[in-house]
Amino acid sequence: MTASTRGASLRQTQWRPHVLALNAPRAYRQWLTADGSLTAKLKDHSRAFRVQCLHQTTARCLTDEAAAIGMHRPGRVWEREVLLRCDNTPVVFAHTVVPMSATATDWPLFSALGERSLGTTLFGDQQVRRGVLEFARLREGHPLAQRARKALQLEQVREELILYARRCLYRRRQGTLLVTEVFLPSVLELKRITTNRS
Numbered sequence: 002m003t004a005s006t007r008g009a010s011l012r013q014t015q016w017r018p019h020v021l022a023l024n025a026p027r028a029y030r031q032w033l034t035a036d037g038s039l040t041a042k043l044k045d046h047s048r049a050f051r052v053q054c055l056h057q058t059t060a061r062c063l064t065d066e067a068a069a070i071g072m073h074r075p076g077r078v079w080e081r082e083v084l085l086r087c088d089n090t091p092v093v094f095a096h097t098v099v100p101m102s103a104t105a106t107d108w109p110l111f112s113a114l115g116e117r118s119l120g121t122t123l124f125g126d127q128q129v130r131r132g133v134l135e136f137a138r139l140r141e142g143h144p145l146a147q148r149a150r151k152a153l154q155l156e157q158v159r160e161e162l163i164l165y166a167r168r169c170l171y172r173r174r175q176g177t178l179l180v181t182e183v184f185l186p187s188v189l190e191l192k193r194i195t196t197n198r199s
């Protein structure tokens with residue numbers, strides 16, 4: 002994949018507020034539009050849920066996310082990428098960016114998350130305001146599709162497969178935080194586990 006085709010994929014990616022615009026299969030739509038914490042939903046569909054932190058570092062944000070986080074042009078952000086694993090199977094590749102202008106008081110728990118789920122710090126915090134979901138089909142050349150495949154060492158994602166993603170902007174005090182979740186084909190194999198979780 003050359004840089005120019007990667008750039009084309011970025012430019013072609015349309016983030017839309019309506020999931021039906023994606024023509025995604027119904028099975029994906031149920032995950033893409035799931036309300037509340039994705040972590041909580043995945044825990045209900047597995048006996049063992051784990052966040053595998055791939056990295057959390059400073060990076061340049063993607064071209065198609067700068068405006069969403071209030072930046073006039075792509076610039077340096079805090080970037081966190083993880084694989085969410087259900088019974089050790091990776092089911093979601095997640096990418097989170099926070100502008101460097103954010104302070105520790107905006108996102109007090111973000112920098113030391115490690116393998117704790119970001120969701121556990123967002124949901125339940127009265128100061129966090131969640132924005133609307135946006136949806137996209139990620140073409141093969143989109144950087145997040147490339148990174149998801151690399152993280153999986155191409156375990157389960159054929160090159161020609163379209164990946165479906167959603168993203169959501171969170172606000173807290175003066176800070177913004179954009180979470181993008183790329184749903185892997187294995188998520189469709191999950192079955193709800195009804196246990197009496199006390």
Ligand SMILES: C=C(O[C@@H]1C=C(C(=O)O)C=C[C@H]1O)C(=O)O
Pocket residue numbers: 037038039040041052081082083085093095096097117118119120121123180182
């Ligand atoms: C936003 C949530 O947090 C999840 C956990 C993430 C992490 O730990 O980096 C990233 C994306 C989410 O799927 C959630 O659970 O809804």
